[in-house]
Amino acid sequence: MALKLGLALARDMLTEENLRFARQASVTHIVAHSASAGINSPGSKMSGWRRDLEWNKDTRIQEGWSLDRLAALKRTIEDNDLELAAIENFDPLHWYDVLLDGPRRDDQVEAIVEMIERVGEVGIPCIGYNFSLAGVWGRTVGPFGRGGATTYRLVSDQAELDRPIPSGQLWGVTYSPRSRGTIGSVTADEMWDRLRRFLADVVPAAERAGVRLAAHPDDPPLPELRGTARLLTSPESFDRLLDLYPSPSNALEFCQGTIASMPGVDVLELIDRYCRRKAVAYVHFRNVRGKCPHHDEVFLDEGDVDMRACLRLYASHGFDGVLIPDHTPFMTTEAPWHTGFAFALGYMRAAISEAEEAA
Numbered sequence: 001m002a003l004k005l006g007l008a009l010a011r012d013m014l015t016e017e018n019l020r021f022a023r024q025a026s027v028t029h030i031v032a033h034s035a036s037a038g039i040n041s042p043g044s045k046m047s048g049w050r051r052d053l054e055w056n057k058d059t060r061i062q063e064g065w066s067l068d069r070l071a072a073l074k075r076t077i078e079d080n081d082l083e084l085a086a087i088e089n090f091d092p093l094h095w096y097d098v099l100l101d102g103p104r105r106d107d108q109v110e111a112i113v114e115m116i117e118r119v120g121e122v123g124i125p126c127i128g129y130n131f132s133l134a135g136v137w138g139r140t141v142g143p144f145g146r147g148g149a150t151t152y153r154l155v156s157d158q159a160e161l162d163r164p165i166p167s168g169q170l171w172g173v174t175y176s177p178r179s180r181g182t183i184g185s186v187t188a189d190e191m192w193d194r195l196r197r198f199l200a201d202v203v204p205a206a207e208r209a210g211v212r213l214a215a216h217p218d219d220p221p222l223p224e225l226r227g228t229a230r231l232l233t234s235p236e237s238f239d240r241l242l243d244l245y246p247s248p249s250n251a252l253e254f255c256q257g258t259i260a261s262m263p264g265v266d267v268l269e270l271i272d273r274y275c276r277r278k279a280v281a282y283v284h285f286r287n288v289r290g291k292c293p294h295h296d297e298v299f300l301d302e303g304d305v306d307m308r309a310c311l312r313l314y315a316s317h318g319f320d321g322v323l324i325p326d327h328t329p330f331m332t333t334e335a336p337w338h339t340g341f342a343f344a345l346g347y348m349r350a351a352i353s354e355a356e357e358a359a
């Protein structure tokens with residue numbers, strides 16, 4: 001079984017040009033982000049996002065998830081000799097009351113079930129999601145990488161990490177600009193209960209649709225951020241998630257960078273554990289140096305984790321999911337994003353060949 005090399009593209013980066021870039025870099029599978037910009041753009045912060053739309057089951061908020069749009073996306077990707085492996089992330093706007101246990105929770109669950117059904121109908125096998133209130137928060141960007149490459153680092157300012165989440169905002173994304181106040185503190189018990197109910201409501205639909213739901217760990221893996229508890233911050237929490245609803249459709253988006261930054265955690269051990277359990281839907285392939293909160297995002301060939309050993313382990317398990325580079329340092333060129341990813345993809349292609357020869 002050959003390991004699959006993929007690339008994630010934000011919605012506004014899903015262009016013919018970028019699909020050709022992917023193919024040229026020997027990519028075979030695409031992970032399409034449901035949202036535009038933000039995380040993949042050098043220098044930008046997710047907190048810059050803003051939505052002025054009110055949630056409504058039937059409006060254009062759901063547009064990107066219509067049968068036509070999903071089918072067109074899949075066709076465009078296939079026309080470029082690539083496969084669409086997964087859609088990544090429900091937008092906060094899609095399901096804020098699922099995350100917050102708010103008044104529209106049941107309606108939003110119903111809309112998500114319909115999205116999952118459409119994704120299955122079009123033939124897309126996986127949806128990655130992030131059951132988190134604060135999301136990725138508290139990062140600063142700067143020339144912290146090798147040779148002055150631009151990377152993210154967690155701020156050391158505790159007040160910023162504790163800053164309460166304003167009402168109408170999740171993951172730093174404003175979905176309701178007119179809201180006032182903050183969401184206050186949310187406990188781990190409350191979050192686990194929300195996740196349990198979410199899985200009970202959507203996993204059966206995902207099973208019927210032939211779609212794997214893949215949970216991304218909380219990045220950074222702090223137990224609490226912005227006064228709200230975070231769920232997936234340790235191996236024990238992965239087990240708890242999987243045990244809440246054992247099913248091939250309740251799986252992990254295995255973010256090696258986040259996992260490697262968890263204190264006391266050995267990535268290789270977890271690859272082995274969750275490949276055995278067939279719980280890894282796909283992999284975010286990223287290296288770090290140090291442990292949270294004092295970790296740095298680095299190039300694949302440096303850092304604490306032997307990334308080639310990881311690939312040998314996936315190959316030995318006959319892992320059939322996709323491996324994508326996660327965020328990677330931006331390089332000092334006219335095209336910082338493309339150069340950084342070309343470096344990561346080239347490294348991965350060579351290491352995959354090596355791993356397959358060894359398997």
Ligand SMILES: [Mn+2]
Pocket residue numbers: 216219255256257258284326
């Ligand atoms: Mn990730």
